[in-house]
Structure formats: structure tokens, C-alpha cells
Amino acid sequence: MNWEQLLSLKRHGDTHKRLRKEQDETRLGFEVDYDRVIFSSAFRSLQDKTQVVPLSKTDFVHTRLTHSLEVSVVGRSLGRKVGKKLLEKYPHLQEVHGFQFNDFGAIVAAAALAHDIGNPPFGHSGERAIGEYFKIGNGTQFQSKLTAKEYQDLCDFEGNANGFKILTENRKGVDGSLRLSYATLGAFMKYPKQSLPKKPTKHIADKKYGIFQSQKEAFTDVANELGLLQQGEGDDIRYARHPLTFLVEAADDICYTIIDFEDGINLGLIQEEKALEYLINLVRDTIHKEKYSALQHREDRLSYLRALSINTLIEDAVRIFLENEEAIRAGDFSVGIMEKSKYKAQIEDIIKISFEKIYKSEEVIEKEITGYHVLQHLLNTFISAVENHHNDSLSSYDKLILKVLPETVDYKTNHLYHRLMNVTNYISRLSDSQAVLLFNKLTAKTV
Template identity: 30%
Template sequence: MSVGMAVPRATYASDPGCSRGRLFDEPPSKTRSAFRRDCDRVIHSTAFRRLKHKTQVFVYHEGDHYRTRLTHTLEVAQIARALARQLGLDEDLTEALALAHDLGHPPFGHAGERALDACLDGYGGFDHNAQTLRVVTLLEHRYPDFDGLNLTWEALEGIVKHNGPLTDPTGNAIGRYQRRGAPVGIADFNRVYDLELWSFASLEAQVAAIADDIAYDAHDIDDGLRAGLFAVDDLKTMPLTAGMIADIARRHPLLDDDRRGAELVRELISCLIMSVVSEAERQLAEARPQSVDEVRRYGRALIAFPSDAAEAEALIKTFLKQRMYRHPRVMRVMDEAETIVRDLFARYRDDSAALPAEWLPEDGESRELNVERARRIGNFIAGMTDRFAITEHRRLFDSTPELR
């Protein structure tokens, strides 16, 4: 079947009618599936709206045309739905996971995450997936009967495990979590509501994860070109993009650089989507899972790039790291952004009165910096937009970096 045509629901797709339910029981919606309801709750959340003023690579006031966390998230959702439709998966769960995947990111992108992780090093560190889980289970206050959004088990599982298992079957942390163990927020919640941290997530979650990679590669090239950090012809150093650039030149020999770049980005997205679909179909035909639970227990991810596309995608990431993320202009702004986050944490740590009333320690709670208070400060900072963090820094300090 050609890419772009919808296929019937697969036997290994997540079925909203067979969901494991929600932590707090609710009557089903009369008009929406359980997963569509999850998706709508994410869209209407406060944390989702704040993504429009959170950095992707360029701080919001550097220009109106660069991606923000929100526009990145919408692009991930579009790519994820395209993949889910082609593979016969549940599009609503896939979209919900794509839309939710960055809700826990702090201001200033990965720079803010690095700074907040360092500030919380003695208190479990900071992990944006764990923070997303906190947002959807604790920090959103929109419903009378529970904190958070009360998403389905399948949505929470996908938020936590879209990049793979966090532990082995005995509960020992694996991979990047071996040094610290499973992130505090995830480990604590898992004791209340078991998300089976030892297993893989659904194919919908795996699709959302690889859609994130595709979106990053494509839109960071687009933003890097727009910012003048590199030119279209600089991308000829990589075989995949070199071939695309040559093909564009044959078809449109007089095209200007802006349109060459836009055409390249479109072709790259299409190429990577088709490669993932082809590889997923091959792996699924080999594995032959008959249910979503067989997908979880299979022992490895079934949504992946084929080897040649994985190699090409890795080269793109290396190029972007060298030419964009580590560009002196970007590094200078991100270093200053880390300073803002560290300054704010230190001020709130040393002076509780600097926090808004709703974030102050409760009566009888220690004013000394303990795990609970450190996490409270971390939650407050993580929820900030870039511009609120800058405004707050100006309120508390005599001098604030311009981030330009």
C-alpha cells in the first residue's frame, strides 16, 4: 500500500474501548473515545498554551518565524498522525502523546533543562519526561475531583516510556537512568499507579517518539537556514541531503535559496516518513504481534529507521550540533539563559518570600531546602515561559541578560 493511504486498524493497535482506564474513575464520554478525550485535555491545558513562549532553539524575541516549543509540538503531531494512519494505529492516542511530549520542558529549551538539572542535582535531578508526568498528574488544576488531567493508563505509559523501558523486570534502572535510578517523579507515581516501567510502550508511543526526531531534523535545518547559520549548499556534505539538493536543482534550476530550503525540508520529511513506514512494516511482519500487550513484551522497539536512514539521520544531527547548537551565537544566548535559571533557583532557595503566594511552603512545612521544597521550586521554574523567566529575573535582580 502506498504512503498516504489509510489502512484498517491493526490488531496490535491500542484500542480505546479496551483501555486500562484512569487513576480516578470517570464516566465515559458520550461523544469521544477515551484517547480522543486525552488529546482534547492536553490541548486545553495551561501547560500546552505556555509552550508558545518556550524556546526550541531561538529565544522567542529573536524572531517571529522560528519554531517555539508549541510549533515544534504541532509539527511532531502532524508527522505522528501521518505515521499512525499509514500503520493502522490509533491516531488519537498518537496525537495525544505527540502533543503532550514536551509539556514538562522548562524555559530556554535544553539550556534551561541542563541548568535546572544541575540545581536539583542533590534532589533527584530534573528530567523533562518526569516533569511532563507531574504536569498531567499533579500540576494542572482544572477539574474539581482530581489534580492533573486524569489521562488514560495508555497515555501516561506513553509519556513515560516513549523512548523505551526505564527498568529491567526486577526493577533495576537501565540505560541513561542507571546512575540516578528512574526519575523521582516517575518512580513515586509508579508506586501508586504501575506503568510497567520494564516494558516497551505501545506502537503509538513509539511513533510519537520517532516523529519527534523527524520534526527536529527538518525544522532545525529550516530554522538554521533562516537564521543564516549555514546555507543550503552546506548540506551537500551529507549524502542524503546532497542527493535531494541535486534533484531539486534538476527540477527547478532557477529556484531561489529560500524555496530551495523549503523544498529540501519537505522532501526530507517525506523521505524519513516513508523509511519509517517501510521499516515498521518489515519489523511487524517479522514479529507478528497480535495485540498491544505483545508489542510491549516483544523486547525491542518495532518503530525505527532502517539502517541507511538511521545513519543519514545521525549525520544530520551531527551537522546540526556542529553548525547550529554549538554556533557561538546560539551558545552565548543559551549560556546566558542558563544563568537566568540558576539565578532564579538560588534566589527562591535563599528567600522563600520571593516566591508567589501559591508556591510558598505551607504552614508547618520546613523553610529549609529539603527535597519537597527543592521540587516545589523546580516545578515553579519548569512551568515558566521564556519571557516570564526574564521578567521574574528583572524583578529580583539588578541586571538581566538580553539573550540576543
């Protein structure tokens, strides 16, 4: 893979090349990507989607929106620092093509901003709830009517693939959805492969999948434009990651490691003294002890350690990427950047505490149970109505249910997979509170 292609400014529907040296510096294409994501309705819904604690009413716990903004800030720093060094290593990128180090930061920031845009309500438990509706719930009735890959898309419903669908899906009069640059779309794709065939390997890109069957054409178009290395054969559509994806992932890893931990402290799930000691272990080589000792309030101590920890991990991630840049472009780097961190032991200690004290806490588990019940009921209600419409067996109740669906949801298509995916995508776009409110309206219950 070469950087000239990887930094493509092309957008869906373009009929000519967009050259970097011809860009308007006051409205740079990669920066437009960021604007388009932040003004999208799908991004706004993240303000009420779970990051750590579903349906949390406290004002200091992160939502998916605040998390995404923070990841984008870290991603921008990572991209700029890496970009500066890459232009020194490959000066023709600047001298011939006109790329600037800020371009790398803008691409990573935009992709990072969008990285959770496809996540359903209630976080990863929401993904599982949707998947299990089709795997072991009423959705099993559709298995024999779908291809293996179509059915797997639903059984292993994946927020990353849903995000790519949201960013690229055509609608009547709206081709290419947000029409982001292909460089940003490439950096967004953490798992550039289909749900099948499953090939369990230790390679980070094989951990999950990132493309629904409905987006194969768009995905292949982006991958070919960027010159991503094709690794699958025939109908096994699979590519190597865009190198900047590793920076998007690193930004996410850095933020959830440190900031989820911070939320646990603020929620009282992790004892302050113990928690601060873990953070101090991470920044022991860079902490200014006198400055830290002078801080009187927990909020100030935590803020100082958070900032220092994030900066420490940013510098380490940049080092790892640059040391492995050629292997990454060759598709030979098989782990996430932070797996190579010299602070790996400290990171693992923090994640272990977060898992035990936060993710397995009674409050989180109770809210996840609510999420399962809500999402599976919504799926069953809307899919039943849509299928009854297709089979000309609508009840009066079904007719009322269909009126709830936004006009953007195409449930009249004759293709079963698209009907199911469109309804599922609609439910996945709901915020946590919207999902609960809709459930309450349909059941006349309060949860």
C-alpha cells in the first residue's frame, strides 16, 4: 500500500480526481469529513447512548458522544505527530502532492469521531441482544430464507459494519450518505471483511467483521481506490487494514482505558486511593511530584493524572506506529498498536480493575438486562408488522406500528434481507432513552 492512494480525497459519485495540491485550504476535504459527521443525526444520537453505564443520569459519566469527541481529539494528535514524521520520511508526499501533516490528523480525527456511530442502544449488550433475536429468538424463522452471509450479518450484528452502512448507504436522492472521503472511510474500517467466512486468527483485523452484505459494493469501491491489499479470494471479500486505522483504534484504546476508569472513580465503583495509584504507576516516569502533591481536590488530581496518562500513551503509540510503519503498509502488522506498548502491564492492570468493578457492577448488569428486553421486543414488533405487510396479512395493530417507522425506513422492498436490515438499522439508531420510551409506548409499561 502506498500513501498517495491511501490519502485519497475521492468521494462517492466523483467522476474526476481530487488533487490535494488543488484543495481550498480554508475548506479542506478531510476537515469537511469531520463537519459532516458531527452534524449528522446518527452522531447526535450518541449523546444518549451507553459508554459505561446504560441510562446513567449523572452528569459526569461519559456517553458515546463525549467518548467519541475525546477519541477524535486523541486521534488528531496521533495523526498529526505521525504525519509530521512521515512527510520527513517521504518528502514527495508534500513536495509533489501537497499533503500536510495536518491532513493525517484530520483523517484520523474524522474516522475516530465516527468510530461508534453504528453502535446500537445499550452498548455491546445491545449488539448481543439484536444478534440473539435472530440466532435463538423469533428471528430464527428467517434462516432458511436468507443466504448464509446475510443471516450471519444479523446473528452477529456488528456496530462497526452498521457504522459503515450509515456512512455510505444510498437513499433516494442521497447517494453515498455523508459522502466522506475514501481516506476517512478507509481509516474507519477496523475489520475490512465480511461476517463469513469466519477465520479465527490472532490477527487484530480478524477479531470481528466490518461489512454487511448490503455494503459490499461500496466497500470494494473504497478498498480498490485506496489500494488496500486484497487478502481474500473470489467471494471472500477481505482486505488489509488502512494504516491509519491503527491510529483510530489506538485513540479509542487510550480513551476507554483511562476515561472508563475515571468514570468508575466518579461513580464510586473504584476506591479513589487505589485508582489513583494505578494511574500513578502509568506515569511514574513523567509525573511532577511537587505539582501533584499540591493538588487539594480529587477532581484536580484525577484531571492531572488523566491528562498525563493520555499524553504518555499518545507518545508511545506514535513511536510504535513509526517503528512499524513499513510492516503496517505491507499488511504484516497483526496486533493493535497498544499491544506493543511499553506500558502494557499498567494498561492491563487498569482494564482488569475496570472490568471487575465497572463492567460487571450490579448497576450495569441490571441496565443491560433492560436493554435486552427492550430491543428484542422492538425487533419482534416491527419485524412482525413489516413481514405481515409483505405477506398481505396486516392487522389493524400492524398498520399502526408501521406508521411509527420513519419514512426513511424502506420496509416495502421485496428483498427479505434488506427489509430485516433496514428495520434493525432503524432500531440501532435509537438512543437508549428513545428505545425505552418507544418500548413503553408500545407496551404501556414503565421500565
